[in-house]
Amino acid sequence: MSEIRPFAAADIPKVADMFQRILRKTDRPATPSLKAYLGELFLDPPDFDPDIVSLVHVRADGSVSGFLGALPMPMELNGMRLRAAVCGTMMVDGHAEDPFAGARLLRAFLAGPQDLSLTETANDVSTAMWRKMRATVLPDYSLEWLRVIRPAGFAAALAASRFGAAAMLAPLARPLDAFLHRQGKGTEPQWSHVAPENQNGAFSDTEADAERLLELFPALTANFPMRPQWQAETLRARIAHATRKANYGDGIRRVVSTRDGRAIGLFIYYGNKGGIGRVVQILAAPGQEGAVIDRMIDHAARRGLVALRGRVQPALLDAMMGRRIGFLHASSSIVHTRDPALIDLFRSGKAFFNGFAGESWARLIGDRFD
Amino acid sequence: MASSVETAIRAFIVENFLFGDESYKLTGETSLIDNDLIDSTGILELVTFLEERFSIRIADADIVPANLDSIARIDAFVNAKLGESAAA
The missing domain is CATH 3.40.630.30 (Gcn5-related N-acetyltransferase (GNAT))
Incomplete structure (x- = not known):
């Protein structure tokens, strides 16, 4: 049997x-x-x-x-x-x-x-199965966000991902994006813009090594009532797993700091020039979400990426409004528990989930095993 | 004559997998799998229904076509479970 x-x-x-x-x-x-x-x-x-x-x-x-x-x-x-x-x-x-x-x-x-069963990568069939088991689909955690930085380059990259030969369009896209960028200067916030407060140099971002991340993850998630019980050894292991995602491009790990050196957030993404970057984690101190997102977009723009995409966290949603970020649904984040009070914490965005508190840190997502 | 167990199972299948279409020729032996009436999602719905409706506990190993692929099989399976409960 x-x-x-x-x-x-x-x-x-x-x-x-x-x-x-x-x-x-x-x-x-x-x-x-x-x-x-x-x-x-x-x-x-x-x-x-x-x-x-x-x-x-x-x-x-x-x-x-x-x-x-x-x-x-x-x-x-x-x-x-x-x-x-x-x-x-x-x-x-x-x-x-x-x-x-x-x-x-x-x-x-x-x-x-x-006590809690979670997934952040449920496809439609899996989602239907979880629902039948009385699990709760979490819309605010299930959305993918997308920020286009270079519209023509983004269209070329998207076409190339479907039809390899379309990669030849990329050189044509660059002058078009440069033209669009010049046209937009001095007007309303546009693609690849940086918020005025950042332009004044209030914030900066610097490379973060594993030890720095190890220090910042617990500090920057402490305001979530429900969060992973980070242990140095196991968090270090997750960071090590996430070092490489060859299918997405080079790994970028940056800490965002104030002028006086106080860390207010961090971002981790993967991507190369001309490509669409994948953001695996954004962490921000309360009230500083917008500044961290701006630094990240600015960093990706300077590296020549055509767009960034990542998974929404409810704590970031408010700051994402007004930053020309679009949303779509690709797979679902779901929680199953026998305790309704725990579900309420997810529904209200008070649980830190997705990214490093999920499965996106693992190499199975985005890496090659050549 | 259909037992109350079989009647309840049939009503559940018609309502949930045939969307109320009573004209479908659903005999006691009709294979739910071969006729695409049930899949991985549907089986979870059916098992939950059986557990709640008949107050039985269905083990993971019980979730096989031999027990759940037709109304007759489900009826026999549920009655066996009810018999076990009564004997305990």
Whole structure:
């Protein structure tokens, strides 16, 4: 009889194979590097909890046909420790043969000992399944934001992502964007603008190494009533995982400071000149969200990126208004818990979730395993 | 004659998977999977319904086509579970 059981090292080759075919949509075999990483991430995750484990669906003949990656994440609420588990990678092979495999994996995961079950990458099918399990979809955490910096370059980059040959349009886009930039000077805030207070040099941004991030993450999330219970060792591990996302471009980690050197926020994004940058994390002291966003856009503009995109956090939404940022929905952030009071904290944006408090820090999102 | 369990199951399937279309030829043996009436999402809805409606606990290992692919199978499965509860 088929069963759900904990993921084990012996399952790695099959899970890596499914990852390539189902999620990466490629026929190329899984590399040793990918296999090693799957083992590292799901058998020895940064906040290892022996009771919160990744799961596999095993057919009656003993072959693995489904996987659900679980990442433990201790959280805290007013000094109280909560166990949270982030559902990362979820995939089923041969759906026609095992039509209930995905449902069984999700049900087994949600029946775990954690106080909170979370996901930030649920597609439409997964979202429907979570809903049926009485989970709560969080609209304010589920939106993607997009800030176009160079409109012509953005159009060319978007076209190139669909049709490779369209990359030849990029050289034509640059003079057009330069023209648009000159035309807009002296008028209302425009693409690649920097807010006046920043232009006066009130804020600056500097490169942040891992130790600086380690110091700032707890400080800049302290105002959220519910947040990860950051431990130096495990936060350091998450930062290390997030160092590289080769599919997105070079990694940028900057701290935004006032003139007197006080850190008011940080941003982490990946991207190269002419491309669309991916923002994995923005943190800001209360009231300084706009300044941090402005520094980030300015930094990306100076590096020649054509746009930035990232996941919304409710705490940033207000500051994003008026900064020519658009919003769209790509995947859903969802919470499942037996305690309605905890859901209210997510609904009201008082929980720090997504990005480093999710699964975006992991290399499976945006990195290559050549 | 249909049991009250079977009647409740049929009503649930017609309402939720056929959107109230009672003209659909849904026999006791009609495969819910082969006829695309149920998928991973639907099965979660069905299991939740069965647990709440009949006060039974459905284990993960019970969620297989052999137990849940037709009204007759679901009926037999639920009655077996109810029998277990009564015997306990």
